Amino acid sequence: MKVVCVGGGPAGLYLAILLKRQDPAHDVTVHERDAEGSTYGWGVTYWRGLLDRLHEHDPESARALDAHSVRWDEGVAHVRDLTTRHRGDQGHGIGRHRLLEILTDRARALGVHVAHEHEVGPDRLPAADLVVAADGVGSVLRARHAGHFGTEVTTGRNRYIWLGTTKVFDAFTFAFVETGHGWIWCYGYPFDGGRSTCVVECAPETLTGLGLDRADEAEALTLLEQLFATVLDGHRLIGGASARGGAQWLTFRTLTNRTWYRGNLVLVGDAAHTTHYSIGAGTTLALEDAIVLAAALREHAALPQALARYERERMSALLPAQSAARHSAQWYEDLPRYIHLPPERMFALLGQRHSPLLPYVPPQLYYRLDRAAGQLETLRRFKRWLGPKLARAAHGRTP
Template identity: 60%
Template sequence: MNSSHDITVYERNPEGSTYGWGVTYWYELFENLFRADPESARIIGERAVRWDTWFARVHEQPPVTIGYWDEGFGIGRQDLLDILTERARSLGVQVEFEHEVTDEAELSDADLVVAGDGVGSVLRERHAGHFGTEIDVGRNMYMWLGTTKVFDAFTFAFVETPHGWIWCYGYVYSPDNSTCVVECSPDTWKGLGLHQTNEADSLAMLEKLFADTLDGHALIGREHDDDSAHWLNFRTVSNRRWYRDNLVLLGDAAHTTHYSIGAGTALALGDAACLVDTLHQGSDLQTALGRYERERRAVTRMSQRAARNSARWYANLPRYITLPPPKMLTLLGQRHSAVLAHVPPRLYYGMGWLSSRVIRTFNRDARQR
């Protein structure tokens, strides 16, 4: 960091508090971090936990374990924030907690205002017309939970109920805890009565449904003021423009990708690294922000398409769930494909790895449209 720069980070939450449990990411995040700040990357790498296998349980069928072709990482969200906060302060950045900025006019003396205030960004919504903000609300219901069950692999569990399928996926993020995301269709959600239950009753029902996967461990909900269950529909945010005058969007304020691909943190850090690079290229501010917008929109466009395909796979789960678990799990690994939704699952699987080059070509061409 240039010592002549005066940088302040305003965080609306108190220090030491965060929403969520663990962050999952892939090696791409390390690559971005090492390029931007090797010191942060080193510390995060030391504190991360890793896995290289998938484990799946489909109702009462024997579980399946397969090796994964890319090592995955997990770290507690609070741990990650603490590392980044400490690193920022060590470089001379001022960090102010419990300070929400709702109008960029509050920072009228700033050369640049970076809005990283999340999917519901207040700063973005003030100028939604300029940014061309579009929000696509997903159909399925999901709940983001923690658990004391420490998963040895990235774990999937699919349970059939009289009202349809409900499933969870979990990953370890510390020696003592894992994240567990539960998802189902609206029909299953209402059929099970989850639309009427409070959080305690919802967790009790989910613990019973996923008892084999949790091995008797508890699910942990989010702390909030009332006892309502925190079920959500995922919102995919996209923007035609990413900056206005000296206000620029970053991370979930600019774009979101469905949680099933685990790309949000890597994309946000990639945004930050790209923004720094363009600002250091010596151009005037508007030229730099325009370059940042073009470069990152191209990257996130592909990720959002892959995420939509992944979300569609889960929304169409009955299409795949009758396959033998090993085949179903293979197609689960292909859920980012733009082709899979248009080819009968057994035929797609039968194309085999000899046809993978053709599949990749179709997927690449679809992403570029």
Template identity: 45%
Template sequence: MKIVCIGAGPAGLYLAISAKLRDAGHDITVIERDPPGATYGWGVVYWDDLLDILYRNDRESAEQIRAASTLWREQVVSLHGTEHAYMGGYGYSVNRAPLLEILAQRATDLDVDVQYEHAAEDLSEFADADLIVVADGANSRTRQRYAEEFGTQVDQGHNPYIWLGTDRVFDMFTFDFEETPEGWIWFHAYPSSSGISTFIVECQDTTWRRLGFDRLGDDESMRLLEDIFDQPLAGHSLISAARGRPASWQRFTQVYNQTWRHENMVLIGDAAHTTHFTLGSGTRLAMTDAVMLAHKLLECEQTSMALKEFDEEGHAMMRMAQASARSSMAWFENTDRYTDRNAVDFCYAMSGRNSLQPPWHYQHHLLTQHLVARKTQRLFGNGLRWARARKRGESLRR
């Protein structure tokens, strides 16, 4: 089968890898409009469920991704920089640039033709392709040309946000909410590589305008944010440019498509669906799409049937994830409704923003604010992580 993937992000590259592993006879080309390494952003987060999938699907790239990742333990929520509350759990983060380098090299090793600086302006260029996989992100130009056929609905979130880096290393997943005379502004940060943390700032639109971010240049914006978050940054700097491209304020793009298939085209990853960044699931869902589609192409005799099953099963799986993401986004767009609470109750409200909590959960939350309980919870988490790593055959030296 001749397959063309439009977009060399995690979705497109991992689809190429997954399809080649299942049938080395596939002729697969991945095209990307940008040059190599011209990615945006800093680190992306994921959890053990993704590592389980990656190790089962392709141990070679999974080991490299895990080696390039940073482990973080616990989550801390701060109000005014003085009140703190905690949530348990652990996760992983990996910088987007090395993640894409690993996937591109693995695809190339499997004889996938990865072409950079190649824009898909006219799909007639791929008239001989049996399948065109559209994986060029939330702002997919290819999907926009066929918006009516896919039943595309695109909405913008209300809150402005900016994706930055910092040379302060946060060892926990950190949320910090600061009150200014113009309103509340907050960040969430996590370690993403040696000596660097990802630092995502968000606020309501009225606060953003009152603080002047709609008028300030890049350097002025960075200085103002460093001043606002002076205490949690502890004298460290914010970094705007990732690989030469300065960060810019954005509003989250919600993407929904009634169908992910049209003729010999199929949407995957953010081109098909998006989930708000406060859930940290975009990369996991993109790579899960890739594995599912590759499996359907192997399992079904006809490509049309493979796309039909992928579309139906994928939509069913995404319903809960997108509903949860919408709830999470709405909570952060209305954060000021909760900021009159103490940090512990504020943290509890945030932890339940996208799911119903059983009655006993609040008492458990209160218990885990104590240091001894947190240490016990961390030990339990370490044991769980060790058991899952051993089960999937991961090296335990880290």
């Protein structure tokens, strides 16, 4: 099979790896328009479940990914001068440059041809049995047939900027700062021994009120360093992460498609779907797309059946993530509804932001109900454990 992947991000590279592992005779090429090593972005995050899956499908790249990632198992929230900390699931961070370097090296070792600075347009697709559109949210291959794919884009309200920092956070960190123009907040997590990702977000009126919409990058970084001085501990913020003009304030675009394939053209990763960055799932979903597509191609000799299965499985699997992302973005857009709770309660509801019920229940009441439900579940587990023991005791047998 001859396969062309357009886009050298995680989805395209990992699919190429899996296809060559399945059958070394496959002719697989990855075309990436940017120069090697010039990727945008700082660190990406993923969770233990993904790493376990990667070990199942390609242990060598999984070991390299694991070795170059940093870990945390706590979350911390700073609200004004108050701080609360909780243990949680194990998270992992890795620099996007390092992630792509690992996947590129592994792909080449398996015989994949990875061509950088090579742009493929919709009107000059290479001859191939399968063309994979892995060219991101702005996919030109998808846009050429947007009517067929049923592409829809919904733009969020809040503005955000993706930055780096020399502060190495020891946990997934949230910091909420009140200004005279409203609240501004950041999410931070480490991705190597000397740097962290720091995403800053605020409502549009806060952005304009602080003058951040008019400030150049240096002025904006200086102001943000002052606003988040407590959490940054004197460390600086770093901009200019984009290979195409530096860091900038954005609105998040949630992209969906009615179908993910047309003939021998198939969408993967951000070309097929996006989920709000606040749930930290983008890289995971892209790699899972590659896993499912590779499996479908292995198990179905006919391409239409393989692509139909891939679309069906991934669309179904994405529903919970898309719902969680939608409600998570809404939580931050409704931040004034929660921010004046005691930090412990606010952080608890931050952890519940994926709930479809939360926007419709008074926050204090939701917190109390959630706590009560947790206690009831603990009681149920205790009763399930105790029941057999009491039954055995009633019959004169010891556990």
